[in-house]
Amino acid sequence: MGPLTEELIRRLLELKERRRAVILAHNYQLKEVQDVADYVGDSLALAQKAATTAAEVIVLCGVYFMAETAAILNPDKKVLLPERSAGCPLADTIDADGLREAKRRHPGVPVVCYVNSSAAVKAESDICCTSSNAEKVVRSLPAARVLFVPDYNLGHYISRGLDKELILWPGSCTTHARVKPEDVHKAREAHPDALVLVHPECSPEVVELADFVGSTSAILKFARETSAKTLIIGTEMGILYRLKRENPSKQFYLLSPGLICPNMKYTRLESIVHSLETMSFQVKVAEDIRLRAKEALERMLALS
Ligand code: CIZ
Numbered sequence: 001m002g003p004l005t006e007e008l009i010r011r012l013l014e015l016k017e018r019r020r021a022v023i024l025a026h027n028y029q030l031k032e033v034q035d036v037a038d039y040v041g042d043s044l045a046l047a048q049k050a051a052t053t054a055a056e057v058i059v060l061c062g063v064y065f066m067a068e069t070a071a072i073l074n075p076d077k078k079v080l081l082p083e084r085s086a087g088c089p090l091a092d093t094i095d096a097d098g099l100r101e102a103k104r105r106h107p108g109v110p111v112v113c114y115v116n117s118s119a120a121v122k123a124e125s126d127i128c129c130t131s132s133n134a135e136k137v138v139r140s141l142p143a144a145r146v147l148f149v150p151d152y153n154l155g156h157y158i159s160r161g162l163d164k165e166l167i168l169w170p171g172s173c174t175t176h177a178r179v180k181p182e183d184v185h186k187a188r189e190a191h192p193d194a195l196v197l198v199h200p201e202c203s204p205e206v207v208e209l210a211d212f213v214g215s216t217s218a219i220l221k222f223a224r225e226t227s228a229k230t231l232i233i234g235t236e237m238g239i240l241y242r243l244k245r246e247n248p249s250k251q252f253y254l255l256s257p258g259l260i261c262p263n264m265k266y267t268r269l270e271s272i273v274h275s276l277e278t279m280s281f282q283v284k285v286a287e288d289i290r291l292r293a294k295e296a297l298e299r300m301l302a303l304s
Contacts, residue, residue: 007030008269012036015276019079022055023272024070026062027216028238028264033061036269040242042216043069043115044130044304050074053295059275060283061267063088067283068119072293084281087264088116090201093171094150096120102147106167111147112138113296114154116173118286121149122293128300131200131215134158138166140303153177157200158209163185176201178258179234184209187232196255197222198234210234222249236261256299 001009013036016023018077024046034040039049043066050058051069057078060067065088067081080181084097103111113125124126129137138146146164148155150171159166179202187196197219198210207213212222216239223231223243233240234255243252275281285293286303 005269009036010274012269012273016059016242019057019276019279021053021057021059021276022049022053022183023058023061024049026066026238026264027242028236028261029061029267030238030265031241032269033267033272034241036272037061042130042132042195043177044093044132044215045217046070047073047115047130047297048301050079053077057276057279059272061272062086063077063091063263064283065091065116065118068285069115069297071285072119072290072297074123075287075290078279079283080275080279081281081283082275083266086266088263089115090116090171090173091121093120094121094169096124099124099149102167102169106145106147109145109147110141110143111149112141113149114151114165115297115300117150119293122296123289124292125149126299128296130300132217133300133304134200135161136303137300138162138164145162149206151201153203153207156202156204157213172203173201173261175236175259175261176234177203177259179206179256180202181205181209184232184234187253190216191230191232191251191253193228194230194232194251194253195226195228196232196234198255199223201235202234206234219243220246223250225253227276233259235259236264239266 023037026039051073059080071079113123141186148166149169152168155168195211197212230251
């Protein structure tokens with residue numbers, strides 16, 4: 001670590017203390033951001049931390065919907081997203097009007113909404129889910145049909161073992177959608193003894209070829225527990241940092257060079273320092289939307 005980075009970290013820690021802030025970082029963040037975070041996890045874990053933190057300021061190193069989730073659960077705290085433009089193309093595939101229209105087409109059908117969505121979409125939903133608990137959430141509903149938004153691939157993946165019909169929204173994550181079946185074939189050829197672990201946001205054709213399918217926390221757990229020594233990872237590359245650190249005797253390879261989410265890479269140490277210095281960008285959710293979105297999130301948290 002060079003002297004400039006050391007100085008940035010010193011400044012960051014000083015500001016964090018002065019502002020009584022907690023730094024939460026998603027598993028896909030840059031390694032230097034993960035290193036300064038108080039907690040690193042998936043969006044479920046970050047939502048749980050956000051719901052229980054005693055800090056006065058939450059710095060959410062991730063993308064917009066994650067900061068919104070923290071703001072929904074913490075109306076009395078300041079929630080900062082260090083990079084204002086860190087969005088989520090998947091969340092952008094649906095808005096509240098679009099969901100209301102889908103609900104009109106399927107009256108009485110409960111809505112499960114993946115947390116990768118705006119507060120306004122959560123407010124129109126019955127319950128939220130993440131990739132860690134989507135199947136459990138859908139199973140918990142006493143309904144034969146469920147409207148699942150916005151990730152088609154995640155919905156398709158969990159629908160396989162269900163005795164319910166899922167009506168799927170045609171949204172997808174641009175990063176995971178870049179992975180192709182040929183990537184799996186090539187990776188297996190290059191590493192014949194390796195296991196292939198993919199995220200359920202990948203296409204059904206890719207999921208079909210994998211040895212294990214799970215959220216980032218499920219992939220981390222599988223990697224710790226498996227006796228396999230070589231693992232090919234089919235989710236955003238930021239996860240490799242934790243995987244390598246937690247499993248120094250194992251080899252990890254990225255399934256496709258396309259597995260980089262630009263939005264997850266906007267946040268740097270400089271962004272966090274600037275954010276804490278200027279108390280920006282503060283994420284706020286209108287109270288009527290917040291209250292309804294909170295119900296959907298809390299129903300999920302009660303199951304987790
Ligand atoms: O749920 C999340 O945090 C995302 C976006 C991926 C994962 O599986 O952790």
